[in-house]
Amino acid sequence: MTRVGAMALEDYLQKVEAFHGHPAPGMVLGGFMVDLALKHLPPGEFYDALSETPKCLPDAIQLLTPCTVGNGWLRVLNLGRYALVLYRKPGGEGVRVYVDPLKLEAWPEIKDWFFKLKPKAQQNLQSLNEQILEAGSTLCSFRTVTLDADFIAVRRRGAFAVCSHCRESYPAADGPICRACQGQAPFQIS
């Protein structure tokens, strides 16, 4: 029985539908990527995660590891690459798993999807997912990496204040008023 992380592949695919909403090819591929990273993680007790894309991969990480956006163990940094890093703290030794374009050459349908060479309407989702399930982690490569010290440095939040404009609590270090009232909120209150 194929497993991804500590989970049977079938259970993972069910969780994908429940959590992510649909069996996105990126989630199927992402399961194998997380699995490959877990298998090559340097020894240690705890690890954190970095997703280099906001598309799909953060959800694969959240389903297969203890790392979530809200608990702070997963950070998303949009570098535009379909890749993830699992790493140890302290020290920052980790493993990076990425989709290897050379390895996609043997899978034209997967390549068309991955490079968006074909309009979505012309894709056969089931056939695509079947091929990803067949190819699994053979589409990926991995490398050991070391995270920069300032990226993994523990940041303690300082004092909170009440914003004199919106009257909500905010980190006092953000300035005399909160970031939203400084103009960063992407909405207007009706």
Place this chain on the structure above:
Amino acid sequence: MTRVGAMALEDYLQKVEAFHGHPAPGMVLGGFMVDLALKHLPPGEFYDALSETPKCLPDAIQLLTPCTVGNGWLRVLNLGRYALVLYRKPGGEGVRVYVDPLKLEAWPEIKDWFFKLKPKAQQNLQSLNEQILEAGSTLCSFRTVTLDADFIAVRRRGAFAVCSHCRESYPAADGPICRACQGQAPFQIS
């Protein structure tokens, strides 16, 4: 039986432990915040979510709504406020739920935690969570909001290219080489 969203409160608290890893007070409070937002969402079929903080609240949203980071329906924008917005697309009409400092005055222990007035070691997690469960959404206020058009505009990704430096796929619009190879990666490959 108290419910948060479509879930019994007890089920939600179990899911918090499984997904978030521990019964963080921010997750307990977050459950009530999402519930309040769902109750005051403008009519419509689908909605997206915005979390104004990366702390805890994104996980409450991911557990109680169809919106996740990886499916793109939840975006996290760190404005430093413990608040969330659920909104309709198109149009951008939504509801914003926030913790109201005035309403915390009746709950000194919750206020101490929320404003970080007491060291974590001096907090009684169980008593704090019990009070949050008792207070529920009475700690929060909500307002109707309209999201900015450019925030909710649908962005289609353009063509992908292979980075001449790392040999991975990346959005061609990012430049002649990918963002990571432009120096934005927070790690070194060993």
